[in-house]
Amino acid sequence: MKKYLLIAGLTLCSISFTYAQSTDANEQANYTQVITKRSEKIVTALNITDSVKFKRVVAIIVDQYRDLSAIHDTPQSTSKRYKIKAG
Numbered sequence: 001m002k003k004y005l006l007i008a009g010l011t012l013c014s015i016s017f018t019y020a021q022s023t024d025a026n027e028q029a030n031y032t033q034v035i036t037k038r039s040e041k042i043v044t045a046l047n048i049t050d051s052v053k054f055k056r057v058v059a060i061i062v063d064q065y066r067d068l069s070a071i072h073d074t075p076q077s078t079s080k081r082y083k084i085k086a087g
Contacts, residue, residue, distance in 0.1 A: 035065040 039061035048054045 031069070032062070032066075035062050039065065 036058065039058045042061060043054055043057045046057070048057060
């Protein structure tokens with residue numbers, strides 16, 4: 001009986017882990033799509049006619065958005081931001 005409970009528990013854990021990974025991948029894909037569209041709007045306003053340069057500038061801005069998001073999401077940055085100094 002313990003053997004079956006262990007197998008069932010491991011199966012449930014693996015299913016939830018797989019679901020969490022696919023959810024993270026979907027969120028990353030959605031975020032990439034959003035920041036790419038946002039970046040394209042910015043670069044369109046610059047009136048760059050060369051498509052290679054256009055794509056390169058879009059990629060730079062997308063990377064910047066991603067880097068800023070990574071910095072914002074780190075626990076250290078949030079703890080420093082809300083730390084209250086004793087007077």
